[in-house]
Amino acid sequence: KQEVTQIPAALSVPEGENLVLNCSFTDSAIYNLQWFRQDPGKGLTSLLLIQSSQREQTSGRLNASLDKSSGRSTLYIAASQPGDSATYLCAGGDNTDKLIFGTGTRLQVFP
């Protein structure tokens, strides 16, 4: 049974810092790994999707990596901004649309 864990649960950093969010999963037979952002009371915004055959994906200041053998994914945010403040969720996917979500990292970037 797939279990997804995210560390840290919360993070507060000053603007401009580079930061790393961690995601661990127990079942290496993962088809893909997605990172989402959720603003308070809102739905989820997809940030990056890494297929099982890929090692990383980049979008702007975001870079996500996937290491299936160690059961880990990381989301790197460069030059953080106050607008990056949100909860970040990772989710492991199987061969359907079922996603197993982690508990999230609540990020606050202060000016």
Next chain:
Amino acid sequence: KAGVTQTPRYLIKTRGQQVTLSCSPISGHRSVSWYQQTPGQGLQFLFEYFSETQRNKGNFPGRFSGRQFSNSRSEMNVSTLELGDSALYLCASSLVSGPPDTQYFGPGTRLTVL
């Protein structure tokens, strides 16, 4: 292109009632999934529909049911509401079921059970 829409956005019900939530996927998307989000349990998968067929189901009691119509719109129903059903219900759509498609989420329906 319009995103995933969910109606209603907010609902208040009392214990024992039933509720129906609606989800309209992005135009052309044929797969719709539903999730429940609570502070205690986080985001949990409810079920997935593809081409009007339930393809996958999470570990929820039979009070939770869903369906998908020929135009890919989906509804989920919760009967005999309990206080613990209070949650944000999110639906997501994708072009087809399974990888490599990205899932796109709607804004959610906030259900409060009194």
